[in-house]
Amino acid sequence: MSHTPTRRGVMVGTVAFAIIPALRILPAKAAPAIHDIRIRNFRFDPEHITVRLGDILRWTNLDLAQHTATATKSKGKSTDKSRGKSAGKSAGKNGWDTGKIAKNASARITVFTDMATDYVCLFHPNMKGTITFETP
Numbered sequence: 020m021s022h023t024p025t026r027r028g029v030m031v032g033t034v035a036f037a038i039i040p041a042l043r044i045l046p047a048k049a050a051p052a053i054h055d056i057r058i059r060n061f062r063f064d065p066e067h068i069t070v071r072l073g074d075i076l077r078w079t080n081l082d083l084a085q086h087t088a089t090a091t092k093s094k095g096k097s098t099d100k101s102r103g104k105s106a107g108k109s110a111g112k113n114g115w116d117t118g119k120i121a122k123n124a125s126a127r128i129t130v131f132t133d134m135a136t137d138y139v140c141l142f143h144p145n146m147k148g149t150i151t152f153e154t155p
């Protein structure tokens with residue numbers, strides 16, 4: 020047995036580096052789901068959705084008025100006293116915002132770790148929606 024690196028060893032290493040990034044791209048289980056939320060009559064429909072990391076939330080505005088989907092509150096960790104002050108009105112780094120969604124337009128947000136789970140429409144704060152993470 021030789022202890023010097025062989026050409027074969029170098030090639031195996033190269034192949035491994037080529038495969039590992041490809042595996043990361045492949046979904047572990049199912050492909051990311053797209054969750055459609057219709058905005059209709061000044062309501063999010065459905066108001067409550069259950070998602071997994073990497074899923075896509077897609078809001079479509081069927082009203083004449085413009086709407087947004089804008090995070091208001093951090094995930095459960097917001098009760099942590101060290102973070103409590105920044106949670107609430109501002110969702111901080113866990114925040115997200117679709118921006119204005121015009122009539123018949125849609126906007127997407129990809130589900131990310133610790134994303135805020137409560138949201139409203141900025142123009143109509145009585146429009147509320149919630150997101151729950153599916154437990155693995």
Ligand SMILES: [Cu+2]
Pocket residue numbers: 061085086087140141142143146
């Ligand atoms: Cu609105």
